[in-house]
Amino acid sequence: MHQSGPSPPQPSGAIRIAEQEVPSSVLQCLIIKFLMKEGVIPSEIFTRFQTQFGDESGMIIATVLRDSKGVLRLDFLVEQKTINAQYYSTLLNEKVKPPIRLKRRKRQDSLCFLQDNACPHTDTLTMASLLRLRWDVLPHRAYSPDLAPSDYRLFGPMKGFLRGKRLQNNSEVIAGVQRWI
Template identity: 30%
Template sequence: MKEKCVIEFLTAEQIVPIDIHRHLLKVYGDNAVDVTTVRRWVVRFNSGENEVHDKPRHRRPCSAATPHNEQRLIRTDQQITTKDFRPKKQTTFRLQHDNARPHTSLATTAHIAKFDWTVLLHPPYCPYLAPSNFHFFGPKKDGLRGQHFPDNDAVIAAVRKRLASAGADFYGRSIQALVHRWQKCITNGGDYVEK
């Protein structure tokens, strides 16, 4: 918390994150937070957040599962099986991206396979069926148009502030708009535009 207060003060003094980190290293030595954390807090303070105390967190109740406890429960209640103790799959992800080089790399493919995500392939040369982020850029650019920023940190802070202010329905509409475009393409026999 002390470091957050120092970072908030030095941010108000218009000191850049790297210099703030140098000040922290002088005072706290190896116990100082890293420069990435300093940058993240500077962005938060520049976007209007002024809370330096950690917010209380709601946590789920503690639970303990050990082989001994599981065996005792299974012996006590014959209806319980080991399937009851397996973690349940709760969420599925469908990832849609284009077939650009970074997305087809071995590392990306392995990462997608590790999480067992379904990949919805992007048809080549179909900009009108762009990934779901196509909806973000117009409204985001409109809100930032005409502004001038002194450095990259200011740009990042402004964009993050715009993204945070969008609301959940903005992102939901984006995905639904993509589904509508796909459906239109299917209805028109592979053409996006009616002929």
């Protein structure tokens, strides 16, 4: 016999999915955290999300190139699923070099470039592009949180700005990020 009455105590922070509608973004976040703890690599998680959710799980990759004076270029990757060496080299040659020349007219002959050690950044094609651009590439240690201030000075506040906003499509996300920048 089923008794109605007070429900058993729930652990702190528990979500009763059966009793309330939980936004899909919250569920997706929980699933991602779960799969990451199980050791599933991000590309596999993305593939599985695309299979289950289709366009609902769309993702935009933002590339922010900046110097000590501010943002030089903000680029959004919507159509392509990952940044590869060809995309990154084209970005540097066609979309980063011109704004640097326009915005930073002095001392262009001694540009020092710092990037992390992601595969597209260290690929032979990218390194050849950087050599042609005559940019000095600063070495980046494998683990150097002090050299990645964008993690806490850029993307943290950006997430805070976007938190709680209902953005319906990629265009609204891009416009929101551009307004914040």
